Amino acid sequence: MQDTITSLINPADEKGLYLEGSALDTLQQYFKTGALRVKAASQIGESADSIISTTVEKSLLYGDITLPGGNMYPTRRYAACLRDLAYFLRYATYAMLAADASILDERILNGLKDTYSSLGVPIEPTIQAVQAMKEVVTQRVGSEAGQEMSVYLDHIVSGLS
Amino acid sequence: MSIVAKVIAQSDRADRFLGSTELTQLQDFFNNSDVRISASQKLAANQQRIVEKGSQQFWNQCPDTPSNRGVKQKTALCQRDQGWYIRLVSYCVLAGNSKPLEDIGLDGMRDMYVSLNVPLSNLRMAMRCLKQAAMGLLSSEEAALAGPYFDQLIRSF
Numbered sequence: 576m577q578d579t580i581t582s583l584i585n586p587a588d589e590k591g592l593y594l595e596g597s598a599l600d601t602l603q604q605y606f607k608t609g610a611l612r613v614k615a616a617s618q619i620g621e622s623a624d625s626i627i628s629t630t631v632e633k634s635l636l637y638g639d640i641t642l643p644g645g646n647m648y649p650t651r652r653y654a655a656c657l658r659d660l661a662y663f664l665r666y667a668t669y670a671m672l673a674a675d676a677s678i679l680d681e682r683i684l685n686g687l688k689d690t691y692s693s694l695g696v697p698i699e700p701t702i703q704a705v706q707a708m709k710e711v712v713t714q715r716v717g718s719e720a721g722q723e724m725s726v727y728l729d730h731i732v733s734g735l736s
Numbered sequence: 737m738s739i740v741a742k743v744i745a746q747s748d749r750a751d752r753f754l755g756s757t758e759l760t761q762l763q764d765f766f767n768n769s770d771v772r773i774s775a776s777q778k779l780a781a782n783q784q785r786i787v788e789k790g791s792q793q794f795w796n797q798c799p800d801t802p803s804n805r806g807v808k809q810k811t812a813l814c815q816r817d818q819g820w821y822i823r824l825v826s827y828c829v830l831a832g833n834s835k836p837l838e839d840i841g842l843d844g845m846r847d848m849y850v851s852l853n854v855p856l857s858n859l860r861m862a863m864r865c866l867k868q869a870a871m872g873l874l875s876s877e878e879a880a881l882a883g884p885y886f887d888q889l890i891r892s893f
Contacts, residue, residue, distance in 0.1 A: 593823055
């Protein structure tokens with residue numbers, strides 16, 4: 576996986592350069608947000624289960640998708656949906672910490688759309704759930720860290736669209 | 737790879753969020769980021785000086801070595817490599833992790849110098865002198881961050 580630091584060091588090394596100028600500025604900006612990112616990752620990790628339940632309640636629970644014939648019925652598929660949302664949350668958190676989306680692409684998004692269409696998982700409700708997750712996460716971590724998380728949750732949305 | 741990437745990969749392998757030890761590690765890493773930046777800038781600005789000073793020291797201790805036999809090209813090459821190692825140490829300081837040094841400068845290093853007929857024990861001495869010269873320019877906080885990477889470099893020869 577890439578992270579912001581590595582993605583700045585590698586091209587500098589290709590040219591035999593120290594980190595300087597705009598690359599160093601970018602790194603400095605990232606360092607400045609480090610404490611915020613670590614705190615948010617800690618809060619999200621501690622309350623992941625409750626973030627997922629609230630997300631489902633806000634987006635999927637009261638719709639047709641949980642009824643017979645829906646893709647969250649029976650319970651086995653409900654549980655699979657919870658598991659996938661938990662993956663989204665965890666990998667978005669990793670990406671937010673790294674300030675780099677590559678781990679999301681590598682571990683979640685590559686091939687996801689095809690997998691979902693072959694399993695008959697509807698994309699539209701999935702996207703609604705991720706949108707709801709953005710709100711729930713922002714409530715838990717505050718607006719500044721929430722915005723950072725939204726960057727990577729939006730990345731999931733665009734990967735599914 | 738940086739310390740951030742490292743703890744993420746570690747958590748990913750275990751299918752979990754970051755644990756409290758990992759979160760603390762990252763917190764500590766971000767807390768002294770100013771020192772990381774200033775150490776790396778000093779190493780960058782003084783690379784030439786560190787190499788000159790380190791080489792002088794090294795040749796005093798070990799006069800009969802390929803870089804001190806009057807072949808300008810060899811001397812330049814040796815000093816160029818020392819400069820590179822300073823740069824790799826600066827990457828490590830910024831990344832909070834020794835991977836940049838290992839991946840870029842240590843993997844295969846022995847084979848390379850053996851094939852170039854450069855005695856590893858001499859290089860070890862040269863790197864020790866390089867460390868000394870670098871440490872002399874850094875504050876104690878900066879030296880505490882950069883020192884271990886120089887030590888790893890010395891050990892690997």
